[in-house]
Amino acid sequence: MSESLIIIPTYNESQNVILMIEKIFSLYSHFHVLIVDDSSPDGTGQCVKGLQKKYESNLFLLQREKKVGLGAAYIAGFYWGLQKKYNFFFQMDCDFSHDPKDLIRLHKVLAQDESDMVIGSRYITGVNVVNWPMSRVLLSYFASKYVRFFTRMKISDSTAGFNGYKRDILENIDFQKIKFIGYGFQIEMKYRTWKMDYKIKEIPIIFRDREKGESKISNKIIWEGVFGVFRLVIRNLLFSKEFQRKK
Numbered sequence: 725m726s727e728s729l730i731i732i733p734t735y736n737e738s739q740n741v742i743l744m745i746e747k748i749f750s751l752y753s754h755f756h757v758l759i760v761d762d763s764s765p766d767g768t769g770q771c772v773k774g775l776q777k778k779y780e781s782n783l784f785l786l787q788r789e790k791k792v793g794l795g796a797a798y799i800a801g802f803y804w805g806l807q808k809k810y811n812f813f814f815q816m817d818c819d820f821s822h823d824p825k826d827l828i829r830l831h832k833v834l835a836q837d838e839s840d841m842v843i844g845s846r847y848i849t850g851v852n853v854v855n856w857p858m859s860r861v862l863l864s865y866f867a868s869k870y871v872r873f874f875t876r877m878k879i880s881d882s883t884a885g886f887n888g889y890k891r892d893i894l895e896n897i898d899f900q901k902i903k904f905i906g907y908g909f910q911i912e913m914k915y916r917t918w919k920m921d922y923k924i925k926e927i928p929i930i931f932r933d934r935e936k937g938e939s940k941i942s943n944k945i946i947w948e949g950v951f952g953v954f955r956l957v958i959r960n961l962l963f964s965k966e967f968q969r970k971k
Contacts, residue, residue, distance in 0.1 A: 726756040726782060728831060729810040731801035734759055735791055736766045737818040740934075745775055745783060747824045755827065756782045756810070759818075760801045762791040795909030799899045806894060814888045816844075819934035822886040826929050830888040839925035840893055841917050843879065844886030848926040855933035871911055874953050877918050880926055882911050893917055896969045903959070908952045915956055919967040 730748065734741055741759065748757055757779075761769045772785045786804055788797070798815055805813055812834045816822040826844055833842040846852050847868060853861050864883060871882040887910075897916055904912045918924060960967050 726754050727811040728755050728814065729801075729805040729808070729812070730755050730757045730814045730816065730827065731798060731805065732757065732759050732816055732818050733794055733797035733801070734761045734764060734768045734818050736764045736768060738764065738766045738768045738771050740818050740820060741768050741771050742775060744818050744820065744824065745772070745779070748827065749779060749782070751824055752828060752831075753782070755831075756784065758784045758786060758801050758804060760786045760788065760797040762788050762797065793905030793909075794907065795902060795905040795912075798909065799902065802894050802899065806891070811891050812888060813891070813894060816886050821932055821934055823929065823932075826886070826927075829927055830886070833925055833927065834888050834890055838923075840890045840922035841914070841924045842888040843881060843884050843914070843924065843926045844929040845881040845884055845926035846929065846931045847880040849928040852928060852930045853932075854930060856931075871953050874957060875915055875918075877915060879914055879918070879924065882914055883907065885910050886929060886931075887913070889917070890922075893920070893922055896920060898966065898970070901966055903955065904952055908956075911953060912956055915960075916967055919960060920969045 732744065745757060748755060759772045761772065763769070769785060769787050772783070776783050776785065786800060788800065802813060812831065814827060814830060816827070822844060830842045830844060833839050847865060851861060851865060868880060868882045871877070872879060875882070902909065902912060914924070
């Protein structure tokens with residue numbers, strides 16, 4: 725049984741999913757990978773099933789009936805992993821915008837007890853984004869600045885999607901209380917972790933725009949998540965116990 729689970733949500737990622745899985749296992753065979761696929765019409769799930777014959781002990785597939793949001797996919801993956809007794813949980817994209825090689829660095833932070841949560845940060849050492857349109861870079865960068873200002877979290881990349889958690893964090897979050905199911909999910913997970921006084925560490929990564937397939941993130945989705953920060957902060961003021969550790 726591996727101590728580490730990598731959760732990768734997919735929707736129409738048949739061009740990337742095999743390459744991503746093969747790359748991860750070529751780097752560190754002790755990781756387990758869970759693909760959470762939203763019944764992709766392009767056959768992403770079938771691609772994963774084909775590889776399970778090769779990696780039957782460390783590649784898993786969770787298929788959902790329809791596309792219901794990024795956050796919901798991760799929550800389904802967290803529930804699955806908590807039942808399997810993993811100690812470390814990692815979340816990443818399937819499109820190679822997150823370099824699988826950086827998983828080793830994220831894992832090291834948690835395994836050596838440097839932090840309870842680790843963030844692969846695009847902005848901790850400047851702006852490390854490659855091949856994104858300048859409009860998207862500016863929107864993402866200033867969205868994180870905005871979130872930091874209103875929440876007071878000392879996090880440079882609050883919208884980052886390349887993260888690692890110790891099991892204890894996920895056991896103390898009531899996922900039924902999570903309000904964001906899209907892009908804002910990344911913000912809410914960091915905010916709840918921070919409010920529970922867990923240690924959070926950012927390490928620099930280089931984020932590259934996808935080369936294959938189509939992005940699922942639009943500017944509208946980003947703004948919905950950012951403006952939802954007001955609701956998140958107000959909810960903490962009104963229902964502070966909800967943001968405290970359960971044990």
